[in-house]
Each structure stands twice: as structure tokens, then as C-alpha cells.
Amino acid sequence: MSDQLYQDRIVALAKAKTGAGKLESPTKSARRDNPLCGDRVTVDIRLDGQGKIAEIAHQVRGCLLCQASASALSSIAVGRDAAGIADIRHDAERAVGRETGEAREPFAAFAPVAAHKSRQECVLLPFEALKDALS
Amino acid sequence: MSFNVQAVRGQFPILSEIIDGRPVHYLDNGASAQTPLAVLDAVRTYETTGRANVLRGVHRLAERATDAYENARAEVAAFLGVGPMEIVFTGGCTAAINLVAYSYGSLLKPGDRILLSELEHHSNIVPWQMLRARAGIEIDMVPVTVDGRIDLEKLPGLLTPRTKLISLAHVSNVTGAVVDVGAVVAAARSVGAKVMLDGAQKAPHGPIDLPALGVDFYVFAGHKAYGPNGIGVLWARPELLDAMPPFMGGGSMIGRVTFAETTWAPPPRRFEAGTPPIGPAIGLGAACKWMRALDWTGAHAHEMTMVQHLMDGLQKIDGARIFGPAGLQNRYPVVSFMLDGVHPHDVAQTLDSFGVAVRAGHHCAQPLMDRFDLDGTTRVSMAPYNDGSDIDALLTGVRHAAKTLR
Known part of the structure; x- marks a missing residue:
């Protein structure tokens, strides 16, 4: 049932707003729009000398799922490079049922989204923006 | 009562x-609106007792199908207060706007201008941008007031002698505001421009008296007006339809085909190339009849x-x-x-x-x-x-x- 979608853990991730905002001098920035629903995510990153994320910030104009995902992603992105981010994307894909296997935290919280195919892109949009920023 | x-x-x-x-x-x-039994029954009757192609066959099923299809055209025409031969069936409201943008648009010259509003659905913006890229026309935009209405006070200042068409939503799909058609038509006439209304959100709320509105083009969607998917309507003044070249080529829309030359059928068939969406058209006819009885x-x-x-x-x-x-x-x-x-x-x-x-x-x-x-x-x-x-x-x-x- 849809009323189970907004479970406390997802709402808490969104409200935490981890990484919400802008970086003063980002190494790279990228914006992604979902043309179907209009959700929009901008990600700023500062990279260290090894191509790993030293700092991350995001601005989300989108739904609670998108905000929660951006918040979760920001909470574990620092210290990872493009391959490391691709690795944790599998957790998001597993949580929403697009890949088999168990999702690790914090993305395990998104398991209720598996039953709502039309909302899965909301969870993945921050990953798309971050991928662009890292490319 | x-x-x-x-x-x-x-x-x-x-x-x-x-x-x-x-x-x-x-x-x-x-x-998308829901569909009443009258529409479901009409489509089922066609599919189970009269399914055949239209306008071509001489057998009885083909005649039944053609009668039902043309009756649907007459029902739509009655709903709009116009003549049946002024009704063109399209694949939808978007298809109808694209038809006008392509066909009427091909009669425009570089530098001619089309006036839209800030609250238009993308289907009444993008086809005109595509025409702009194709034909060098210009697009002007009427702003919207803070309460979500097209700001008609700004309209006269945006009109020029090069304005050929004003194309607006009859009712906004976001705010529900209905445009003052009389004011738009009067302004358009002052510079000799045509008026098209996107009636997608108006048609579901009852019959429309197009002659009284005085517009030149009107479009709406079947599925928003209690009819099936895959059907839409373009109405245009007969002299405009006569002047417009076809949008798509194929069967049904021709007069005579040789490899040297092809002539066009008169409207509305000129704009209905190929086998039309027969069942959906019949369903829409039933929907219009249903709406007229409400x-x-x-x-x-x-x-x-x-x-x-x-x-x-x-x-x-x-x-x-x-x-x-x-x-x-x-x-x-x-x-x-x-x-x-x-x-x-x-x-x-x-x-x-x-x-x-x-x-x-x-x-x-x-x-x-x-x-x-x-x-x-x-x-x-x-x-x-x-x-x-x-x-x-x-x-x-x-x-x-x-x-x-x-």
C-alpha cells in the first residue's frame, strides 16, 4: 500500500538534509532533470588529488524520495571515487528492486519504493547527477 | 430539479x-476522464457487429463501419455546432495541433508571428517551436496574471501586422481559468490574425457553440471527453481547411494518384490519411452524444x-x-x-x-x-x-x- 511508502526512515533521511546546499568552490557541478516529473538535482563536489570526493553538496527541487536519496548519498560519498559511487549505486538499485541482492545501509531504507515503479527514478536521480559530476 | x-x-x-x-x-x-457505458457499448457494437475498414469496401460490414464512422463525425459536429465536413478526426489533441502547425504553418512566411500564452500546455508550444525552426516564423508570448489567467490586457501590445495566429488554451489545464474568447477574437481581427483554441480542458464540460465563439480552429482530445484513447478532433473553418495542404500522405486522402502527380481529396479526408482510428472515433461520437444529453x-x-x-x-x-x-x-x-x-x-x-x-x-x-x-x-x-x-x-x-x- 502506498501509505507505507513514506516510512519513518525515509522521512528522517529527507529531513536530515545531509549535504543540502552549495559548495563555495566546487571542482565540478552537474545538474540532472527528470523530464517526466520535473524533479531537479544539482550536485557540487570537491575532489582531492586522487579523484576522490573530499566534499559534496546538493540542491534538490524534487520530492521527498529524491531528497532522502540525495541526503543518503551525501552521507557516504566522501572518500569515494567514481567506481566507489557506482558500487553504492547498486545498493540503491537493489533497494528499489531493480537488481537482486541485499541493499546495504543507508539505502536499505528505500525498500518500500520497490512497490512503486513510477517513483524509482526519484531515488536514482541524485546518482545520475553525481555520475555526471564525476565524469 | x-x-x-x-x-x-x-x-x-x-x-x-x-x-x-x-x-x-x-x-x-x-x-484522462472515465468512460460511460454508452461509449463502451458503441465501441463494442462496432467491434462485434460492424468491424471493417471505412470508405473502401462494398460489403455490408464495410458499409456499417462507414456509416458508424460518419455518424460519429456528425455527432462531434453537433457537439461543436458546426458542419460534419468541417470535422477532421486525428490521433489526439496533440496530433490535431501538430496538423495545424504543419499544414497551416506551411502557408506562413519567414517573419510571420504566432502568439501563444505563458500557461500553454507543451503541446501548444513545441509544435510552434518546431515550425519556427522549419520555417523561420516568430513566437510571441502573452504573460499570465498572478491568479493564473492569460493577461489579456497585454494582448493588444503584442499584436503586429505580422501576427497570423493566436493559439491559446480555452481552459487552462493547470489553473482552470477560462479565457475571454470574445476579447481574443476581437483583438485578433484588428490585425487580421486567426484564432485557435486548445479545447482539451473545455470539451469535457459540455457542448461548445463554435459559431458564437467566432474562432478559426478548435481542437480537443477524445479521452479527456469521456471517449476512447487515440482519437482527437480538429475543427477549422471550411475555407481554411480548403486552403491547407495535407499533413500526411497515404490512402484515403487522395483524389487521383499517378507517378507523375497526385491530387488531394477534399477536407476532411485530405487530413485523414490511412485507416483512421475507427472504433475510437465511434466511441467519441457516442461520448459527444452522451454529453449533449446531459x-x-x-x-x-x-x-x-x-x-x-x-x-x-x-x-x-x-x-x-x-x-x-x-x-x-x-x-x-x-x-x-x-x-x-x-x-x-x-x-x-x-x-x-x-x-x-x-x-x-x-x-x-x-x-x-x-x-x-x-x-x-x-x-x-x-x-x-x-x-x-x-x-x-x-x-x-x-x-x-x-x-x-x-
């Missing part, structure tokens, strides 16, 4: 469905009572704001609102858990959202078969979203 909502509801089988233990509170009519004075009063009920209820919810006209005058029952601190998609998703279907997002009107710096709105779009219980269920869901999601 008051409007009998129950009698109307009884004609729509889906409204008595129970889904996941909840009744259907369908308030997404602006996206008491629209009563239905409109009923719809406006629901709008008032909705507005009163939203006013009592902290942070709920209407986007669009605040009153009941010059509007139709399409109401957009925002809930501070909760994204429209999350409002809509919560409403779904209460059995309430609405639309949320940009409503294919991104320029309007940009103008007001909105992420989107939650849109409640009503039909005569809705009732107070639908609005009550919606308000309960909005209160729940306000309580749990911010």
Missing part, C-alpha cells in the same frame, strides 16, 4: 470498483459546488495555497494547489493511499511553473460524476500529508 449525480455515476462502471479495499475517488479527469446547467453548478467545497477545505489546512483563480467566476473545475513543505508528488502519492487519484507535477506546462518558480502543483480536476465524498477523501489525504511529511 437538482442534478442527479448518482444517476450519472451509475453510467460509469469504474466508479463502483473497489481497489485495495478502497472506493475509486477519481479526480484526475484533466489527464444537463450541463445542473452539472456545472454541481462542479462549482465541489470547487467551493475543495477551496473551503484547503483554506483550513495550514500551508495549503491555491494556484489559480480564487473564486468561482470564469473558471472550470480544475484546481491546482501547493502544500508548503511537501512536494506535490508526495501529496499525490499520499492521496493514492486514500484511494484518491490526482495529478502532480508540472502538468506539461513548464514555462508556467518557471514563471512562478514552482516545483509543480497538485491538481484536482473534476467531472460531473464526482461528488462531495471524493473531495472529502482528498481533504483527508491532504491533512494526512501535512501532518506526516513535514
Whole structure:
């Protein structure tokens, strides 16, 4: 049932707003729009000398799922490079049922989204923006 | 006698469905309306007793199909108060606008101008941008007032001798505001421009007297007007249709074909290349007949009572704001609102858990959202078969979203 979608853990991730905002001098920035629903995510990153994320910030104009995902992603992105981010994307894909296997935290919280195919892109949009920023 | 909502509801089988233990509170009519038995029966009758191609065969089924198809054209024409041969069946409302943009557009010259408004659906923006890229026309835009109406005071200042067409939504799919057609037509005539109305959100609310409106083109969608998917309507003045070249080539739209030369059939067949959507057209004919039989004075009063009920209820919810006209005058029952601190998609998703279907997002009107710096709105779009219980269920869901999601 849809009323189970907004479970406390997802709402808490969104409200935490981890990484919400802008970086003063980002190494790279990228914006992604979902043309179907209009959700929009901008990600700023500062990279260290090894191509790993030293700092991350995001601005989300989108739904609670998108905000929660951006918040979760920001909470574990620092210290990872493009391959490391691709690795944790599998957790998001597993949580929403697009890949088999168990999702690790914090993305395990998104398991209720598996039953709502039309909302899965909301969870993945921050990953798309971050991928662009890292490319 | 008051409007009998129950009698109307009884004609729509889906409204008595129970889904996941909840009744259907369908308030997404602006996206697609539900279909009455009269339409379902008409399509079934065609498919089971008269299915064949039209205009070609001499056998009895082909004659039945052709009769039913042309009767549907006559029903649509009666709904609009025009002649049957002025009705072109298309694949939808978008297809109808594209037909005009391509065909009428091919008669325009570089530097000619088309005037749109800031609240148009993308389907009344993008085809003109494509024409601009193809033919070098220019696009002007009438702004929108803070209450979501096309600002007609700005219209005269935007007209030029090069303005050839004003194309506007008859009723906004976001705010429900109806445009003052008389003012638009008068302004257009002052520079010799034509007027097209996108009637996608107007046609579902009863018959339209096109001769009285005085416009030149009118389009609407079947599926928003209680008909099937895959069918739309273009009406244009006969002299315009006569002057317009075909949009697509193929069977049915020709006079005579040789490898040296092909001549065109007269309208409307000139614009109906290939096998048309016969069953959907027959269904739309039945929908127009059904709408003509409805008491629209009563239905409109009923719809406006629901709008008032909705507005009163939203006013009592902290942070709920209407986007669009605040009153009941010059509007139709399409109401957009925002809930501070909760994204429209999350409002809509919560409403779904209460059995309430609405639309949320940009409503294919991104320029309007940009103008007001909105992420989107939650849109409640009503039909005569809705009732107070639908609005009550919606308000309960909005209160729940306000309580749990911010």
C-alpha cells in the first residue's frame, strides 16, 4: 500500500538534509532533470588529488524520495571515487528492486519504493547527477 | 430539479470498483476522464457487429463501419455546432495541433508571428517551436496574471501586422481559468490574425457553440471527453481547411494518384490519411452524444459546488495555497494547489493511499511553473460524476500529508 511508502526512515533521511546546499568552490557541478516529473538535482563536489570526493553538496527541487536519496548519498560519498559511487549505486538499485541482492545501509531504507515503479527514478536521480559530476 | 449525480455515476462502471479495499475517488479527469457505458457499448457494437475498414469496401460490414464512422463525425459536429465536413478526426489533441502547425504553418512566411500564452500546455508550444525552426516564423508570448489567467490586457501590445495566429488554451489545464474568447477574437481581427483554441480542458464540460465563439480552429482530445484513447478532433473553418495542404500522405486522402502527380481529396479526408482510428472515433461520437444529453446547467453548478467545497477545505489546512483563480467566476473545475513543505508528488502519492487519484507535477506546462518558480502543483480536476465524498477523501489525504511529511 502506498501509505507505507513514506516510512519513518525515509522521512528522517529527507529531513536530515545531509549535504543540502552549495559548495563555495566546487571542482565540478552537474545538474540532472527528470523530464517526466520535473524533479531537479544539482550536485557540487570537491575532489582531492586522487579523484576522490573530499566534499559534496546538493540542491534538490524534487520530492521527498529524491531528497532522502540525495541526503543518503551525501552521507557516504566522501572518500569515494567514481567506481566507489557506482558500487553504492547498486545498493540503491537493489533497494528499489531493480537488481537482486541485499541493499546495504543507508539505502536499505528505500525498500518500500520497490512497490512503486513510477517513483524509482526519484531515488536514482541524485546518482545520475553525481555520475555526471564525476565524469 | 437538482442534478442527479448518482444517476450519472451509475453510467460509469469504474466508479463502483473497489481497489485495495478502497472506493475509486477519481479526480484526475484533466489527464484522462472515465468512460460511460454508452461509449463502451458503441465501441463494442462496432467491434462485434460492424468491424471493417471505412470508405473502401462494398460489403455490408464495410458499409456499417462507414456509416458508424460518419455518424460519429456528425455527432462531434453537433457537439461543436458546426458542419460534419468541417470535422477532421486525428490521433489526439496533440496530433490535431501538430496538423495545424504543419499544414497551416506551411502557408506562413519567414517573419510571420504566432502568439501563444505563458500557461500553454507543451503541446501548444513545441509544435510552434518546431515550425519556427522549419520555417523561420516568430513566437510571441502573452504573460499570465498572478491568479493564473492569460493577461489579456497585454494582448493588444503584442499584436503586429505580422501576427497570423493566436493559439491559446480555452481552459487552462493547470489553473482552470477560462479565457475571454470574445476579447481574443476581437483583438485578433484588428490585425487580421486567426484564432485557435486548445479545447482539451473545455470539451469535457459540455457542448461548445463554435459559431458564437467566432474562432478559426478548435481542437480537443477524445479521452479527456469521456471517449476512447487515440482519437482527437480538429475543427477549422471550411475555407481554411480548403486552403491547407495535407499533413500526411497515404490512402484515403487522395483524389487521383499517378507517378507523375497526385491530387488531394477534399477536407476532411485530405487530413485523414490511412485507416483512421475507427472504433475510437465511434466511441467519441457516442461520448459527444452522451454529453449533449446531459444537463450541463445542473452539472456545472454541481462542479462549482465541489470547487467551493475543495477551496473551503484547503483554506483550513495550514500551508495549503491555491494556484489559480480564487473564486468561482470564469473558471472550470480544475484546481491546482501547493502544500508548503511537501512536494506535490508526495501529496499525490499520499492521496493514492486514500484511494484518491490526482495529478502532480508540472502538468506539461513548464514555462508556467518557471514563471512562478514552482516545483509543480497538485491538481484536482473534476467531472460531473464526482461528488462531495471524493473531495472529502482528498481533504483527508491532504491533512494526512501535512501532518506526516513535514
